[in-house]
Structures are given as C-alpha cells and as structure tokens.
Amino acid sequence: MKIINKFNLSELSYIHIGPVVKLIVIEHINDFINIVDNYKILGNASNILFKEKQYDTQFVKLNINDELKIIDPDNCIVEIPAGMSIKKAINILSGMNIGGLEEFYPIPGTIGGMLFMNAGTPDKSISDNLIKINTINDSFGKKHFKFEYRYSGINEAIISAVFKLKKKQI
Ligand SMILES: Cc1cc2nc3c(=O)[nH]c(=O)nc-3n(C[C@H](O)[C@H](O)[C@H](O)COP(=O)(O)OP(=O)(O)OC[C@H]3O[C@@H](n4cnc5c(N)ncnc54)[C@H](O)[C@@H]3O)c2cc1C
Known part of the structure; x- marks a missing residue:
C-alpha cells in the first residue's frame, strides 16, 4: 500500500480538475484491512467532477498487479x-x-x-x-x-x- 498525503486529483481526473487530497494506492487486496470507512474508490475519474475544496474522504486507487x-x-x-x-x-x-x-x-x-x-x-x-x-x-x-x-x-x-x-x- 502506498499513501500519498498530497496528491493533486487533477492529475487523475479526466478533465484535470481537482484539489490536493490524501490518496491511498492499493497494491494488494489485503491493503483494504488498513483502510477505515469513508473512502471513495476511483477508477479513471472520467465520471466524477471534483470540487476545488478540501475533502474529508480518503481517496483510493486500485493498483493491484493482477492480470486479465x-x-x-x-x-x-x-x-x-x-x-x-x-x-x-x-x-x-x-x-x-x-x-x-x-x-x-x-x-x-x-x-x-x-x-x-x-x-x-x-x-x-x-x-x-x-x-x-x-x-x-x-x-x-x-x-x-x-x-x-x-x-x-x-x-x-x-x-x-x-x-x-x-x-x-x-
Ligand atoms: C469523453 C467521455 C466519453 C464517455 N462516454 C461514455 C459512454 O459512451 N457511455 C457511458 O456509459 N459512459 C461514458 N462516459 C462516462 C464514464 O467514462 C463512464 O461512466 C465510466 O464507466 C467511468 O469509469 P471510471 O473508471 O472513470 O470511473 P470513475 O469516474 O473513477 O468512478 C465512477 C464511479 O464508480 C465508482 N468506482 C470506480 N471504480 C470502482 C471499483 N473498483 N469498485 C467500486 N466502485 C468503483 C466510483 O467510486 C464512482 O462512484 C464518458 C466519459 C467521458 C469523459
């Protein structure tokens, strides 16, 4: 698991808008054990419009090295x-x-x-x-x-x- 305390969501968002947030990168399914409730899982953020404000939510991105x-x-x-x-x-x-x-x-x-x-x-x-x-x-x-x-x-x-x-x- 990788925690990026200051991640600019505009780097992930499809339309390049978003505030700086804490991003948890899940590298193994067991990493979820360490995450408390109140998280928002992100895909390619192509259907999410972030506000330019602080979020209490933890953002989670899946980077599990699984293959098809x-x-x-x-x-x-x-x-x-x-x-x-x-x-x-x-x-x-x-x-x-x-x-x-x-x-x-x-x-x-x-x-x-x-x-x-x-x-x-x-x-x-x-x-x-x-x-x-x-x-x-x-x-x-x-x-x-x-x-x-x-x-x-x-x-x-x-x-x-x-x-x-x-x-x-x-
Ligand atoms: C140019 C463009 C064209 C598009 N064309 C279409 C189209 O033709 N048809 C269409 O239906 N949509 C379209 N969309 C909308 C969008 O791409 C889709 O809705 C897509 O499914 C969103 O996927 P994402 O990975 O970007 O999800 P995100 O935007 O990252 O997330 C969307 C929602 O899914 C949830 N989510 C993401 N991953 C997971 C997961 N692993 N487990 C549980 N929840 C999860 C998120 O929490 C969020 O609530 C388009 C968007 C753009 C920008």
Whole structure:
C-alpha cells in the first residue's frame, strides 16, 4: 500500500480538475484491512467532477498487479481486474481472438467504474456480458445486483469481474 498525503486529483481526473487530497494506492487486496470507512474508490475519474475544496474522504486507487485471466478458453470466460481500463482489456482480449466488449472502446473508464455505472452504449451495457463480481470479501453473481440504465446498486469495492465473451470472427 502506498499513501500519498498530497496528491493533486487533477492529475487523475479526466478533465484535470481537482484539489490536493490524501490518496491511498492499493497494491494488494489485503491493503483494504488498513483502510477505515469513508473512502471513495476511483477508477479513471472520467465520471466524477471534483470540487476545488478540501475533502474529508480518503481517496483510493486500485493498483493491484493482477492480470486479465482466461478462466475457460473454450467458452471465452475471462476475469478482468477492476482497475484495468476497458481499452487495455479489449486490446489484450483482441490479441487472444476474444471479442464482445469492443463497443465500449471509446469509453475512458475502468472495468470497476464501468460496472458501478453500468456504463455502455445506447444498445449495450457492460453488465450484459457479466457473470459475477468479486469484491474484497466475497463474490456475487450478476443477479445479486439491480442493473438498470447507468445504475448497478453496487456499494462496495469491486476487485475484479468475470465475463462471458465470444470468439472473434476471423
Ligand atoms: C469523453 C467521455 C466519453 C464517455 N462516454 C461514455 C459512454 O459512451 N457511455 C457511458 O456509459 N459512459 C461514458 N462516459 C462516462 C464514464 O467514462 C463512464 O461512466 C465510466 O464507466 C467511468 O469509469 P471510471 O473508471 O472513470 O470511473 P470513475 O469516474 O473513477 O468512478 C465512477 C464511479 O464508480 C465508482 N468506482 C470506480 N471504480 C470502482 C471499483 N473498483 N469498485 C467500486 N466502485 C468503483 C466510483 O467510486 C464512482 O462512484 C464518458 C466519459 C467521458 C469523459
């Protein structure tokens, strides 16, 4: 775990606005044990508008060195770390001839931020291919959440998520 006492959130924010705050960088899932309540987890901060003021909140950024895992190659079932950007995930999957998330390439979010918002296009949302979400202490199937348009009802830190994708047509 790395604690940056004076981190300028404008460095992280997509639109480069934000005050100086305490930022906790999570490098291992066990690091969460050391964090008390009242924290705000950040993805790429592409859907958050920070105020130019002091915050009491602790800000948390995931930097767990987890890689995208292929769980079942025949059925294209993959686990993607929550802190990974959707662009990076699509690029890695494309190299393995796995598709199904390409529509989301223009979205500047992470997997965690996208699931929290149930982000997507007018025709498709990130939850459409979801099987389950892994949080700090548990694992929840898709039905556990109330996915609606740009809403998930998720209220805990997402660590990774498992998706059912498809083989790319060559
Ligand atoms: C140019 C541009 C284009 C965009 N296009 C689209 C679009 O086409 N469709 C669309 O739906 N959205 C779009 N967005 C909005 C935004 O990119 C998405 O909502 C994206 O899902 C936000 O992801 P993020 O990682 O940046 O999350 P953040 O902005 O960092 O966080 C958003 C919320 O998710 C929570 N969160 C983040 N990570 C986690 C985690 N690991 N666990 C639990 N909660 C978490 C945060 O606490 C926060 O409440 C766009 C934004 C921009 C700037």
